[in-house]
Amino acid sequence: MKLTQNLASEIIGRLTPYIRVPMNLMDPSGRIVASSDPARHMQVHEGAIAVMERGKDLVIDEGNLHEFPGTKKGVNLPIVHRGQMAGVVGLTGEPDEIMQAAGVTKASVEIALEQIYIQRQVFYQERQWENWLHQLLHPREIDEAYLAEEARYTLNTVMEGEWRVLVLQSDQSLSDKSGQLTALLDQSDMKPLFAVPYREYEFIIALHADHESTALAEKILQQSGIHARIGIGERNNGITGLRASYFEAKQALRFSGKDISIADSSDWVVERLIDAIPDEAFGSIALSYRKKLETLEPVYIFTLRELLARNFKIKETADALHIHRNTLNYRLAQIEEKTGLTPGELKDTILIAIILHHIDY
Known part of the structure; x- marks a missing residue:
C-alpha cells in the first residue's frame, strides 16, 4: 500500500498537534504530498528520493546538505508496509533533537497504513461474500x-461441512451494522463462515452447525442495541444446505409473528410441512372447506387459532380469550354447523390447521 495525498494529509492533520516539529510526508516518487508547511506541498524532495533508492534512513546535516538541493537539515525515514516501500517521512530540525520524534512519526504512519489496509481487505471480502450470497439465494435456481x-x-473457502444460518431482520437499516455485529461474534469466539448484510434490512450469519446458535442470537439482541428479530435455520450440509437453512430461518420468522424475537426453525416443523403442500394440491383438495371457513366472522377464526395454539385445551383457550368455557363451546358448535368441520376431531383438526395456515387473517 502506497502513501497517497489524501491519506498523508489526514495523517499530518492528526499528528501536527502532538509533534511540534516541521513535518513532511513524501510519496514513493519523492514528492511532498502533505506538509505542516503548506508552501512545500507537492515539491520534489531530493532526500526522499535518496531514501527510496537506498531503502534506509537519511540524516541531512551541515556536512551533506549541499548534496540535496532544496532540502533542510533533518531526518528522513522510509515508510515500509508489508515489506514494500510506501513513502518517506521527514522531520526538519537538528537531527539529534528530532530523531525520536521522527521514529514515532514513522511508526504512526506505518500503523495507520496497516489499519487502513485491513479495513479495505475486510470491506473487499464483505463485498465478495455479498455477491456470492446473492447468487446462492437466487429465487429460482443455483449453479x-x-x-x-x-x-x-x-473466497479461499471450502464449503464442506454442516452449517446453520441466522437471519437478522429489522425495520431499520442493517447495512452499516457489520462492524458492530462482527465485534460481537469475535467476543463470542465464534468464527462464522460469513457475516454480511443482505439487502437493507437483513443481516446473515452462517455458523458451523455445532455452535450454540440460540445463545448467540440472544447475545446479539441483548448487547447490540439493534431492534431486530432473528430466525434460525436447521443444520444442513454444504452449499445447498446453506441455501436451505436460510429459507428455513426466513420461514421461522414468518410463522412466529412479530411478538417472538428468536424463531428456531425446529419449533415450526408442522407449519413447514403444511407450507410445503403445493398450492395446486391444496386448492383441489381443500378449496370447498376453505371457502366455508372464509365465510366465518373473524371472531370464529381467531377462536380457532387460539384453540390450535393451546392444543385444543378448552379451559386454557377460554381463559386466553377471556370468555366462559360455555361461550367457547357455543362458538365451536357454530363453526361445526357452518362448515361441517368438527374442531377436536383429529382429521378435521388437521384440515382446519392446514386451511388456517393459508388464511391471512
Whole structure:
C-alpha cells in the first residue's frame, strides 16, 4: 500500500498537534504530498528520493546538505508496509533533537497504513461474500458447481461441512451494522463462515452447525442495541444446505409473528410441512372447506387459532380469550354447523390447521 495525498494529509492533520516539529510526508516518487508547511506541498524532495533508492534512513546535516538541493537539515525515514516501500517521512530540525520524534512519526504512519489496509481487505471480502450470497439465494435456481469454485478460488473457502444460518431482520437499516455485529461474534469466539448484510434490512450469519446458535442470537439482541428479530435455520450440509437453512430461518420468522424475537426453525416443523403442500394440491383438495371457513366472522377464526395454539385445551383457550368455557363451546358448535368441520376431531383438526395456515387473517 502506497502513501497517497489524501491519506498523508489526514495523517499530518492528526499528528501536527502532538509533534511540534516541521513535518513532511513524501510519496514513493519523492514528492511532498502533505506538509505542516503548506508552501512545500507537492515539491520534489531530493532526500526522499535518496531514501527510496537506498531503502534506509537519511540524516541531512551541515556536512551533506549541499548534496540535496532544496532540502533542510533533518531526518528522513522510509515508510515500509508489508515489506514494500510506501513513502518517506521527514522531520526538519537538528537531527539529534528530532530523531525520536521522527521514529514515532514513522511508526504512526506505518500503523495507520496497516489499519487502513485491513479495513479495505475486510470491506473487499464483505463485498465478495455479498455477491456470492446473492447468487446462492437466487429465487429460482443455483449453479452449485460454480458457487463451489467461486468459494474456493475467490473466497479461499471450502464449503464442506454442516452449517446453520441466522437471519437478522429489522425495520431499520442493517447495512452499516457489520462492524458492530462482527465485534460481537469475535467476543463470542465464534468464527462464522460469513457475516454480511443482505439487502437493507437483513443481516446473515452462517455458523458451523455445532455452535450454540440460540445463545448467540440472544447475545446479539441483548448487547447490540439493534431492534431486530432473528430466525434460525436447521443444520444442513454444504452449499445447498446453506441455501436451505436460510429459507428455513426466513420461514421461522414468518410463522412466529412479530411478538417472538428468536424463531428456531425446529419449533415450526408442522407449519413447514403444511407450507410445503403445493398450492395446486391444496386448492383441489381443500378449496370447498376453505371457502366455508372464509365465510366465518373473524371472531370464529381467531377462536380457532387460539384453540390450535393451546392444543385444543378448552379451559386454557377460554381463559386466553377471556370468555366462559360455555361461550367457547357455543362458538365451536357454530363453526361445526357452518362448515361441517368438527374442531377436536383429529382429521378435521388437521384440515382446519392446514386451511388456517393459508388464511391471512
